[in-house]
Amino acid sequence: MVRVKSPQDFWAGLLFLAIGLLAVYFGRNYTFGTATKMGPGYLPTVLAWMMAGMGAFLVLRALIESGPPIERSLWRPQIFIIAAIVIFGFLIERFGLAPSVIVVTVIASLASTEMRWIETLILAAGLAVLCVVLFVTLLGQPLTIYSWGF
């Protein structure tokens, strides 16, 4: 029975192996060329194989040598933070800077279990004003301050 003795190395190795093989696959059509005239595919293919090799090595070593376990995740912070970034990406194009900043501040704050509503709303409003002043007024970035998405 094979047991994973070093979970960190094992999963890291699998990840590198997978990315490496994917890169080899997607890069298969780029001309490899010769040593004198290297094509666009030369270095990517070599690097991808090297990375896949590293990954395979890590996976095998993880079965023999033991290492630290993977620390548990809390999930709540990750979900809210990543959601906040993605939602910002959708909102900013339709509703402009100020509304996006307010909404995203609130969503991001939910990532912390110690979030307090009044504090967060004040923070959101303050950040919206600050971003408008800093990016639009001071730095002159061509950002829409607000629009209603129509």
Next chain:
Amino acid sequence: MDILQNLATGLAASASPINLLFCLFGCLIGTLIGVLPGIGPIATIAMLLPVTFGLSPLGALIMLAGIYYGAQYGGSTTAVLVNLPGESSSVVTCIEGYKMAQKGRAGAALSVAAIGSFFAGCVGTILIAAFAPILAKFAEQFRSPEYFSLMLFGLIAAVVLAHGSVMKAVAMILLGLLIGIVGTDTQSGVARFTFGIPELYDGVDFVPVAMGLFGFAEILSNLDRRIDGEKTTARIGSLWPTRAEIRRAIPSSLRGTFVGSFLGILPGGGAVLSSFAAYTLEKNISKYRNEFGHGAIEGVAGPESANNAGAQTSFIPLLTLGIPSTPVMALMMGAMTIQGIAPGSAIITEKPELFWGMITSMWFGNLMLVIINLPLIGVWVSLLKVPYRILFPCILVFCCVGAYSINNSSFLIFMMAGFAVLGYVFNKLGCEGAPFLLGFVLGPLMEENLRRSMVLSFGDPMIFVVRPISLAILILSLLLVLLIVLPQFRATREEAFQE
């Protein structure tokens, strides 16, 4: 008298009111993030890169540099008073500094740290002024093979000096190189790994990568650990060290400055390694060895001088060879590229006011930092009360708006989210982001130089060995590799990072 004339050119540029203001801004932000645990210079500089679009090149670089060395000052405050490293380069300062604070000597520890840093900063500045032009002159002989070997050396050094697993660091570099290659191939015009997404034709943008991997991965890890608990701040007490303390601190500061200046130049070195090395050195050679662990002032003076010296001298490889040696320098390189400046030996001759202006600004900055940090220490301590639950939404919003304003495209925001997830996963799996970032920045440069070298030599890889400078660099790289393989060194490396 060349150097004096050069410094005069620099002073004329950096002492203009607007540039002094940028310097002050940089130092203030640097101190702020240095004091606050949970946000470091890498994330901050990445966050401010989009802001620097609108600034003059010199102003932008002065400000960003100020953030980096400013953070070295601020980090010691938190280390001494709260026993938390404000910055990764002040981890060792906690050991002796906090013990001193418990004995009521916090003020003295802070003064020694700040004045030691100031001294080290001045020495670092002089070293850059003295050696950078010589090195740049030397680098003018470099052609593609030399540059390729040099970059290889840099990446190997980054692995040797990185924490944790060597194999994983190598894999991270390879991944960085691969992602750096994404985009249109400059020689054949083939779009590589772009999956038909037009935003990727120019390559993966630097800012969202740095923000995602460092800024957001940092936030996610911090929230996982719940860093908000009670922070009890030690009383500062008198800022004046006693005569005995001064007598003990001076030699340590000198040694720290020396160690830091040297390690800062090495690829992968920089501030963090310098402070660790200086602490180990002090612990082994100090006359007061038995006091270590109980508040020995040497253990504050040495590392704090070293991290500042290292922060300054790590600019040398970037400014003379165009090769970033640490993640922060990779970001500085990004800032230069944004401003349309190609980092490398040509900066000194072609843009003397930029080069010398930046160096002289470091001296102004260090002076400002002593004032910002000593008399105004109370202000910074009160900032420690800002809870993380308020801090991280601010970081998040600034990163989002900043990334979007690069070219008003949501694509960069989504890419940033992707790299945030990737950075978090890598953190969990014990893979460091630093080697990835170096690989990412060096990827396109390495490929270009490799291809050019091979064209020069008609496909004969011996070109890297036949050319003397290239050979010397490769031998150095080989020695570094041997260092990892030799069991003796491996043990000390692990021990060094254990502390």
